[in-house]
Amino acid sequence: MKKRLKHLLLMAFVILNQAQAIPFTGITESGSSARHIALGSIDGFSKGADSIFETPAALYRIKTYALNSFSSSILGDFVHYNNLAIAGKFKEGSWAIGICEVIHPNQPYTFFGQPMAHNRGGANYAEPQGIFDIKRSIIKAGYQYSPIETRHFGATINWYNDNMIDSVGRGWDIDLGVIQEWNNLEISCTLKNGLKNRIYSKTQTYNQEKQEYITTYPTEDLSRELNISAKYIWKRLFIMPQIEFKRKKIMPSIGLEYTPWFFKQMTLYAGSESSLMPDNSTKRRLSTGIGLNLGILTMYYAYKKSETPTTSLIENDQHHFSIEIIL
Amino acid sequence: MKKKIRNLLLLIQLATLWLVNIQAEEYQLHYFNKFQTRTSITEPGNNQLSIYFLKQNWTIALQDPNSAIGQSIEEFSLKKDPVFYPNPFQVRDNPQLQFAISKISQNEFNNLKFEIRAYDYRGFEIIRKSFFKNDKEFVYNDRSDVTYINLHFEEAELKEKFSSGGYVYLLLKNNDVIAKGQFAVKPQ
Numbered sequence: 001m002k003k004r005l006k007h008l009l010l011m012a013f014v015i016l017n018q019a020q021a022i023p024f025t026g027i028t029e030s031g032s033s034a035r036h037i038a039l040g041s042i043d044g045f046s047k048g049a050d051s052i053f054e055t056p057a058a059l060y061r062i063k064t065y066a067l068n069s070f071s072s073s074i075l076g077d078f079v080h081y082n083n084l085a086i087a088g089k090f091k092e093g094s095w096a097i098g099i100c101e102v103i104h105p106n107q108p109y110t111f112f113g114q115p116m117a118h119n120r121g122g123a124n125y126a127e128p129q130g131i132f133d134i135k136r137s138i139i140k141a142g143y144q145y146s147p148i149e150t151r152h153f154g155a156t157i158n159w160y161n162d163n164m165i166d167s168v169g170r171g172w173d174i175d176l177g178v179i180q181e182w183n184n185l186e187i188s189c190t191l192k193n194g195l196k197n198r199i200y201s202k203t204q205t206y207n208q209e210k211q212e213y214i215t216t217y218p219t220e221d222l223s224r225e226l227n228i229s230a231k232y233i234w235k236r237l238f239i240m241p242q243i244e245f246k247r248k249k250i251m252p253s254i255g256l257e258y259t260p261w262f263f264k265q266m267t268l269y270a271g272s273e274s275s276l277m278p279d280n281s282t283k284r285r286l287s288t289g290i291g292l293n294l295g296i297l298t299m300y301y302a303y304k305k306s307e308t309p310t311t312s313l314i315e316n317d318q319h320h321f322s323i324e325i326i327l
Numbered sequence: 328m329k330k331k332i333r334n335l336l337l338l339i340q341l342a343t344l345w346l347v348n349i350q351a352e353e354y355q356l357h358y359f360n361k362f363q364t365r366t367s368i369t370e371p372g373n374n375q376l377s378i379y380f381l382k383q384n385w386t387i388a389l390q391d392p393n394s395a396i397g398q399s400i401e402e403f404s405l406k407k408d409p410v411f412y413p414n415p416f417q418v419r420d421n422p423q424l425q426f427a428i429s430k431i432s433q434n435e436f437n438n439l440k441f442e443i444r445a446y447d448y449r450g451f452e453i454i455r456k457s458f459f460k461n462d463k464e465f466v467y468n469d470r471s472d473v474t475y476i477n478l479h480f481e482e483a484e485l486k487e488k489f490s491s492g493g494y495v496y497l498l499l500k501n502n503d504v505i506a507k508g509q510f511a512v513k514p515q
């Protein structure tokens with residue numbers, strides 16, 4: 001008990017004395033579905049349960065029940081991305097739950113103090129001592145309520161998990177969203193990670209002087225993000241501009257959705273997305289995609305490119321598929 | 328009879344090696360590729376060294392790894408796949424990418440330029456760094472059959488660029504992609 005209390009006090013002391021932490025990234029920035037990616041990551045206008053990953057206020061579009069599933073591989077087999085969300089409409093409002101997971105499998109494991117092959121020049125060479133996976137996930141539970149027919153509010157609570165061989169991190173925060181509808185216009189406003197909490201980790205760090213591993217408690221910021229997007233309907237074309245405010249940066253994006261008059265089951269998407277890097281620089285990327293509606297089932301495909309050079313060694317085309325079931 | 332002579336010579340060779348104080352690890356490294364065996368910890372005098380010799384033609388084993396005898400110039404190729412050490416790492420660990428290349432001509436070696444490009448899980452390029460032969464971050468060790476190379480990273484150049492997570496890298500030689508791999512960054 002005393003030992004636990006000592007660890008707790010030590011952890012509290014270390015955390016409270018830390019300067020601003022590095023931002024935690026790496027789960028939801030990929031996009032919540034193929035439709036979302038094809039649209040340039042414009043939030044707030046999904047019709048399915050994946051709204052929980054964008055803005056919970058958008059859950060108002062669900063009439064009874066909805067299920068969304070998305071699975072993708074990025075950069076060949078180096079990154080696996082999966083999410084699943086279900087939502088239902090009840091008397092008092094809509095409820096939803098979703099899990100989103102990013103896995104980096106088969107990382108080679110090398111570590112300080114491992115058996116080494118030495119060289120006459122003084123350099124050491126390490127051989128991998130095994131493999132490990134990085135698993136990061138976010139679980140979201142959300143609620144949506146509409147006080148009037150054209151105004152919708154929503155909130156989610158988010159649990160973050162980060163597991164990496166000898167480092168484990170946990171954190172939580174909340175998202176809040178509101179959507180207002182007019183005739184040909186909808187405005188969505190979402191505050192993500194509104195409490196600006198942190199991910200608290202426990203990790204093993206090698207002390208070079210003592211040549212031993214010690215336990216440390218690093219933290220990473222859950223960056224607060226304000227996202228304002230609009231959907232303007234002009235004939236069969238939906239124009240969706242978006243502005244994101246994150247870490248004192250303004251990131252504009254735009255998405256287009258078009259349903260041709262000759263094939264109403266098909267929807268075409270295009271987007272230009274602005275993304276924030278860990279060093280606060282921004283990058284822009286184009287995307288495109290298609291949706292095919294088959295009654296209660298809709299299938300989506302999205303395409304965009306990685307920044308890797310064209311080479312046979314790695315896949316730089318990104319193909320994303322997702323399905324949506326709306327009852 | 329031949330076998331006895333061979334074993335006797337082998338023993339003499341072992342004694343000679345011990346006397347000239349050549350570390351077992353070096354030989355283990357030297358023969359790593361030929362035996363296709365994982366390296367493991369060995370101390371001078373460990374009998375693992377003997378096992379290695381019994382497997383190998385002893386006349387070749389006599390060669391000093393740094394000796395010029397037996398050197399042969401080859402076309403460039405990777406002899407040991409790159410791996411980050413340590414992995415996972417914190418940026419303050421000053422990580423390094425380690426790999427081995429074939430024995431190439433001195434002129435080609437002098438003009439070598441390696442480049443590492445790292446990408447995050449979205450496919451965005453996070454860092455691009457070049458290494459030239461005379462850079463202090465470019466550490467190499469020339470052996471008779473391969474050249475071992477360590478490319479070092481400093482904390483200052485990594486800490487603003489990387490948050491915790493998994494990353495994919497490409498290793499380029501004179502602008503040609505020669506290898507890919509991945510590494511993990513722990514929270515700071």
